[in-house]
Amino acid sequence: MLLALLASSACGDKQATERGGRDEAPAVPVTTTIVRMAPWNDTIAALGTATARESVSVTAKVSETVQRVHFDSGDEVAAGAPLVTLSGQQQQASLVAAQAAAEEADRLLRRQSELAEQQLIARASLDSQRATRDAARARVAEIRANLGDRTIRAPFAGVLGIRRVSPGALVTPGTVIATLDDIGRVFVDFPVPEGQLAHLAAGQRVFGRSDAYSGREFEGTVSTVEARVDPATRAVNVRADFPNPDKVLKPGMLLQVRLQRPERQALQVPEISVVQVGRESFVYRVGAGDAVEQVPIQVGGRDDGRVEVLSGLEAGDRIVVDGTGKLRTGSKVVEAEAAVPAATPAPPRTRERRRNAG
Incomplete structure (x- = not known):
């Protein structure tokens, strides 16, 4: 009789354990968002080199002795200003x-x-x-x-470089007196793959950044698209015109250029919501009963924490943004704000209870 009771109790415990194993796992707290169409600007990234709007090396035309120098290195001069007077x-x-x-x-x-x-x-x-x-x-x-x-003058207004002659020096035709650059506006030349040629046009906005001025962005416009494609690189050269009122952009400076194409409507999601597995991209879509499914998507451009979705989702879908690392297909989710439990008071310490009891 005792053995029968023990066997019945063990069987009951096993069934209870199996029922407990089949209980649903608690919902995972996540943050979600609704997928919507929004304005999108495609960009073309490239590296460009700044050049002065006008640039020349001022040289002597005759063989003569320098009588007087009228400038210092780095001076700004007007067009026609005398730079050097030669003995005559x-x-x-x-x-x-x-x-x-x-x-x-x-x-x-x-x-x-x-x-x-x-x-x-x-x-x-x-x-x-x-x-x-x-x-x-x-x-x-x-x-x-x-x-x-015998009087060497500035051919245009600009900023002079380092002075290379002194009074009394003998100059000959071709001797460089100084460089002169008009940098009130600068050109930035950069290559663009020929596949993007149909999307290039004069007047498009261009943004540039330089390591010399971290955090600052310069804005210009496309002024010229080269008439020929380079057969070696299969790229076309583009020239952008950048205002430079404070003259911080110097000829020869390297800029990271971002050319902005016309605005259009696109389906987009936060970049952190995209899960990358090898070459494939996924998001977790919330379905009926707050259960999630892993949905493969085709990703387009990326910009400022956003990702363009070309296929796999539709406007109105609800996806998981933060908390994807804890999810599997079929997992139940709950908004993180709704999942915060109420604070539970801690039980009294054991020693305190014993002391009180004594």
């Missing part, structure tokens, strides 16, 4: 002599014109003297032009 004593003396010769030739021409009107000299003599007068004037103009080359 020989040309000055030649100019005085040429002007005297021109005045004499002009005086003789006037005298012979009077004689020619009185038919006292041949017409050919008058024509010869006129040619002599014109040649003397041309000589004066030539010497003045040479003297003009």
Whole structure:
């Protein structure tokens, strides 16, 4: 009789254990969101190099000694401002002599014109003297032009580089005086794959970042798309125009460029909701009874914590954003705010109970 009772009790315990194993697991607290269509801007990323709007190396045209330097390294100058004056004593003396010769030739021409009107000299003599007068004037103009080359001027307004000459130095044609760059606006040239050629147009917005100015973003517009595709790289060069009022962008600077295409509507989800397994991407969709299922999706572009979904979801679907690491297909979920339990008071310590009992 006792053995029968023990066997019956053991059987009952086993059935209770099996029933307890079949009880549903507690719901996993997660955060969810509803998938919606929202504005989306496709972007094209590239590396670009900044160039000055105008750039030149100012050089000497003649061999001469530097008499005076009118600038310091890094100065901003206006168009036509004198930069260097070269010694021109020989040309000055030649100019005085040429002007005297021109005045004499002009005086003789006037005298012979009077004689020619009185038919006292041949017409050919008058024509010869006129040619002599014109040649003397041309000589004066030539010497003045040479003297003009003795003053080296800025061809346009801009910022000068490092001064490379000093007073007393001998310069020759081609000697670099300094560099001059107009950087009130800069160009940024960058390559774009030919597959994106149909999406390029003048006037598109471009954003650039430089490691030299962390956290700062520069904005410009596409000014030119190259007419040819490079057959070696299969890319087309694009030039963007960036305002540079504070002149922080320098020629030669490397910029991380982001070209923004026209806005469109796209289905998008938070980037943290996407689970990556190998080359495949999934999200957990909440279905009937708050049970989740793993849904494969096709991902498009990514931007600022958002992911474009090309297929696998529809507008209105509810997906899990945070807490995906604890989920499996069929898991029940509950919003994290609703899953916080009420605080339970801690039981008294054992020793305290014994002390009270004593």
